[in-house]
């Protein structure tokens with residue numbers, strides 16, 4: 001509520017809205033929470049035994065938090081009758097009732113507000129008609145439209161289509177990154193709309209929307225209770241506070257690299273960690289002795305289990321040592337529209353052992369790298385990926401640019417293999433580049449440095465950092481972890497992952 005009042009203070013009419021709602025309706029939550037699960041009516045599935053009134057009543061009973069009456073075909077008189085009945089139901093249950101398009105209808109029946117498309121009446125005009133205490137929602141597809149709507153007094157935005165939809169014919173899908181951009185730019189709450197169902201709703205995690213606007217999944221459902229409850233659970237996940245990260249990588253029996261390093265790093269960086277194991281290795285600080293890959297079915301099932309439940313806010317990908325495992329990973333990342341993907345193109349362990357083969361590397365290059373937010377090769381890996389011998393910092397700069405242009409993802413070439421420095425070079429898709437400086441620490445606790453750095457970057461992305469900031473923070477973390485001089489084992493030892501701010 002506080003944030004909402006703060007926002008409202010910027011505009012007198014919004015303050016009036018808050019006051020009125022607070023005083024008259026004892027509204028305890030702000031508009032964002034009212035928008036959590038926003039059901040938009042569609043009478044296509046109304047039958048003699050299943051009226052719109054009863055569908056709406058049920059939807060509210062099982063957890064819908066706001067209703068919009070949307071009827072494109074009926075006459076004004078018919079709409080007025082139907083809307084009045086629904087308004088009565090909503091008033092009894094203390095649920096906000098909004099009218100689609102028709103400002104005059106909203107005014108006449110004293111609904112709680114109106115939702116306007118880009119082609120409908122302007123929000124300014126609607127405000128003049130409805131007064132300061134009503135809610136005005138606007139549909140937006142671009143940041144410009146969103147900012148304009150906000151400026152003109154919109155209280156919330158509906159942004160989409162998030163997925164393929166046949167409910168609205170004159171719309172098109174916009175990228176989730178675009179939804180995120182809009183939701184992160186405006187001050188007012190944003191709901192996602194368009195083709196949202198129980199199977200794809202989780203894909204919207206991380207887009208910063210506060211809720212889901214749903215038509216078909218609710219009103220066409222044979223069992224409205226089940227449909228609403230499933231969607232409700234998704235909206236809870238959308239608004240969760242704990243950030244989550246997933247590592248798709250190999251297990252390191254000595255605990256310094258791979259899955260184990262990644263989970264420890266997630267923990268130290270205060271994000272909830274999950275893992276999909278691609279291989280089990282027998283290794284220690286002296287070398288890698290045995291590798292067994294998991295079956296593609298087992299990787300598939302791990303990923304399916306994760307994405308359909310605790311959807312990850314960020315993903316780190318490490319060792320994948322067989323082509324079919326690359327394919328399965330690609331399928332899941334695209335199916336679930338994974339975001340914030342950090343790929344450590346693990347080819348050779350610090351100890352010198354090969355961790356994958358050429359066919360698999362090629363397949364990862366084709367399928368996975370283009371999905372990455374950032375790719376983090378060390379110098380030997382960058383040489384392979386860029387086809388350039390790297391002898392100095394200038395070469396690192398050249399190679400990073402080549403790799404970014406080749407795979408269409410940002411590249412961070414790690415300088416851990418340089419003798420005197422530990423500076424990494426970042427080249428981004430937009431051509432921006434930066435040296436991320438590090439202090440070279442002269443000890444042998446560098447087993448799993450690459451794994452740890454990439455997981456720390458993923459943790460920071462999960463928490464909402466921009467890429468460069470995520471890397472700078474990750475470098476600070478790894479410096480501490482190496483510098484703690486853990487000195488375990490007989491070879492190149494692990495880091496102290498448990499160090500944190």
Ligand SMILES: Nc1ncnc2c1ncn2[C@@H]1O[C@H](COP(=O)(O)OP(=O)(O)O)[C@@H](O)[C@H]1O
Pocket residue numbers: 350377378379414415416417422423424438439440441442443446448449450451453475478479482
């Ligand atoms: N001795 C060191 N002192 C400080 N930072 C290091 C050291 N060795 C590696 N790093 C850092 O750890 C990260 C991992 O780099 P690197 O060791 O090059 O990768 P990999 O482990 O994949 O071979 C990089 O940010 C690098 O700069």
Ligand SMILES: Cc1ncc(COP(=O)(O)O)c(N)n1
Pocket residue numbers: 249250251252257258259281318319346348349350351355446447448449450451452
């Ligand atoms: C299972 C597994 N994955 C990755 C690495 C690479 O380690 P580093 O971080 O030192 O490059 C490793 N040694 N073992």
Ligand SMILES: [Mg+2]
Pocket residue numbers: 344346347348349350378449450451
């Ligand atoms: Mg490495």
